[in-house]
Amino acid sequence: xxxxxxxxxxxxxxxxxxxxxxxxxxxxxxxxxxxxxxxxxxxxxxxxxxxxxxxxxxxxxxxxxxxxxxxxxxxxxxxxxxxxxxxxxxxxxxxxxxxxxxxxxxxxxxxxxxxxxxxxxxxxxxxxxxxxxxxxxxxxxxxxxxxxxxxxxxxxxxxxxxxxxxxxxxxxxxxxxxxxxxxxxxxxxxxxxxxxxxxxxxxxxxxxxxxxxxxxxxxxxxxxxxxxxxxxxxxxxxxxxxxxxxxxxxxxxxxxxxxxxxxxxxxxxxxxxxxxxxxxxxxxxxxxxxxxxxxxxxxxxxxxxxxxxxxxxxxxxxxxxxxxxxxxxxxxxxxxxxxxxxxxxxxxxxxxxxxxxxxxxxxxxxxxxxxxxxxxxxxxxxxxxxxxxxxxxxxxxxxxxxxxxx
Numbered sequence: 001x002x003x004x005x006x007x008x009x010x011x012x013x014x015x016x017x018x019x020x021x022x023x024x025x026x027x028x029x030x031x032x033x034x035x036x037x038x039x040x041x042x043x044x045x046x047x048x049x050x051x052x053x054x055x056x057x058x059x060x061x062x063x064x065x066x067x068x069x070x071x072x073x074x075x076x077x078x079x080x081x082x083x084x085x086x087x088x089x090x091x092x093x094x095x096x097x098x099x100x101x102x103x104x105x106x107x108x109x110x111x112x113x114x115x116x117x118x119x120x121x122x123x124x125x126x127x128x129x130x131x132x133x134x135x136x137x138x139x140x141x142x143x144x145x146x147x148x149x150x151x152x153x154x155x156x157x158x159x160x161x162x163x164x165x166x167x168x169x170x171x172x173x174x175x176x177x178x179x180x181x182x183x184x185x186x187x188x189x190x191x192x193x194x195x196x197x198x199x200x201x202x203x204x205x206x207x208x209x210x211x212x213x214x215x216x217x218x219x220x221x222x223x224x225x226x227x228x229x230x231x232x233x234x235x236x237x238x239x240x241x242x243x244x245x246x247x248x249x250x251x252x253x254x255x256x257x258x259x260x261x262x263x264x265x266x267x268x269x270x271x272x273x274x275x276x277x278x279x280x281x282x283x284x285x286x287x288x289x290x291x292x293x294x295x296x297x298x299x300x301x302x303x304x305x306x307x308x309x310x311x312x313x314x315x316x317x318x319x320x321x322x323x324x325x326x327x328x329x330x331x332x333x334x335x336x337x338x339x340x341x342x343x344x345x346x347x348x349x350x351x352x353x354x355x356x357x358x359x360x361x362x363x364x365x366x367x368x369x370x371x372x373x374x375x376x377x378x379x380x381x382x383x384x385x386x387x388x389x390x391x392x393x394x395x396x397x398x399x400x401x402x403x404x405x406x
Contacts, residue, residue, distance in 0.1 A: 003040070004385070005051035007031040010059035010364045014042060015336040015349040024328045032062065034356040037384040042350060055380075061365050063331060065129025065357030065383065066312040067338030067348045069157075070249050070270050070299035073119045074112055074147045075137045077103025079304045083278065092231075092279035096305045097137070097165045104137040104147075113150055119302065120154060123310045125391075126376065129357040129383045130338070130347045132157035132299075134197060136164030141185045148192040157342055159195035159225065160186070163213045165204050178209045182216035195246075196222040200236030207235040214243055223343070229253045230275070241265045247297065247341040252276065252284050263293040268341040270297040271333070273318035274307035287324030297337035298330060317373035327367045356385035 012030035031048040033041035041049060082096050104112070116133075123131060133155055135147035144162045151158045162181040170177035186196075196217025200210040204227075214224045224243050228236025230250035237258040240248035248262070249270040262269050269289060276283045289296055298315050301307040309315070312334050319330040339348030346355050360380040361368065368377055381389040 002036075002053065003051040004034040004053040004055060004382075005031060005048055006034070006055045006057055006062060006358065006360065007045045007048050008059060009045065009057040009062045011061040011366065012042070012350065013061070013063040013331060013335075013366050014351060015064060015332055016351045024332045030062075032350060032358065034358075034382065034385045037356060039350060039352055039354050039356050041352060055360075057360055059364055060379070061361040061363055061368075062350070063127075063359050063361065063366055064335040064348050064350050065359055065381065066127050066334050067130045067336075067342065067344070068123065068128045068299050068302075068312060068334075069132045069247065069297055069338040069341035070272060070301050071131055071133055071310075072136060072161075072301070072303035073116050073131070073133050074135065074150050075100050075104045075304055076107030076112060076115070077304060079308075082305060083308070086279060092281065092306060098168055100137050100304055101139050101143075101167060105140075105143055109146065109150065112147075113153070116150060116154065119310060123300075123302075123312075124381060124383070125378065125389050126311050126313060127359040127378045127381055128300075128310070128312055129359075129381065130157070130342070130344070131155055132159060132195070132342060134159040134161040135189065135193075136161035136197075138162075139164065139167040141180070141188050144185050145188040145192070148189045152192040156194060158193045159197045160189040160193040160217065160222065161197040161199070162186070162189065163198040163205050163210070165199065174205070174209060178205070178212055182212055186216055186220055190217075190220045190222060193222055195225050196220075197225045197227065199227040200239060201227065201229075201231050201234060203231065207239055210236065210239055211243075214239070214245075218243070225249065225341075229258065230281075233258075237261060241267050246343050249299070249301075250275065251289075252281055254284070254289075259289060259292050259294060262289070262295075266295075268295045268297050268337065270299050270338075270341050271319065271323065272299055272301040272307060273315045273323060274309045275301055276322070277318055278307050278309075283318070283322040285324060286319060286329070290325070290329060295337065295340060296325075296329075296333050297341040298333040299338060299341075313369045313377065314373065317370045320370040321373075327370045331366045331369060356382055358382045362391070
């Protein structure tokens, strides 16, 4: 089995232990040894072991691969006109999802598969090595089964989101649609999925309907996560904590009781800065959450309606600029925080035994991810110990792409 040593790392973000009082874990003048798919050793470059291949980081920074714990990548169509209307003053509403449902239903498997892999290549080139993918644009038994099946081809983090919105054919019959979601649709989708999700929000599903969906999924062996408090305060956060959800996502409008409940629980609050950027809703106050003891993750929420970005570095910059996070907190939230939102301890960290998912930046520190917004700072990406992306013009190798896995 071949080994690779990345050495002369100016700043290594491990997310493990501490260095110089940094609770997020950094090492300077560091090195990492990759052995097969795993990290075998981490330490000072001066003490680095021998390896079959040597990569000289030349004083640049290395971080864990980003863990994007919230995405909607399997869809057809485009909603650029809706975005333009919002920028002209129109409010965002969940009903726009139905236009994507129509476009997705009209697309073939091969069209959806090709687009999905294109998005994954795009994410990989920006440092994302682990991604969760939701369904939610089929909203029929056959349509939802197709989406989770296609997602399962590229990641193990598949979420069944049949309860995204009520489709047009079930207008004014939401309870009947919930019966479909918790019955035949769940039966068809559960074999391909790990997670069950619901959009607990005005205009989508009530807390009672959301409970039915989540409890049915749990009974089938799926793990719960929840969309909540995006459009206004509600009961979704409380439901998520009560049912032990791995994460509750959005959290744009949180009450003091919501914050206290999250702080006392193992449920991660996943912030989605691209949504607030695209919808012009107020940004959540991450400083309030972190200071209260809430575990916070950052994800892109890549989707055609409310956040059509796949750039985790862009979301980090927004979190620092508009949510009150420090660069260290934002990078942690986009790596280790995302891993916690997926109940994973093998990704989002750089430590012996973890998966060798690493990103070499073109900059000397992780701070530059926020300091240089909009600039692609990823030079090289390793996933499972294999160099799967090298930026064009980098002398160490030729550019190569591979889909994000797991």
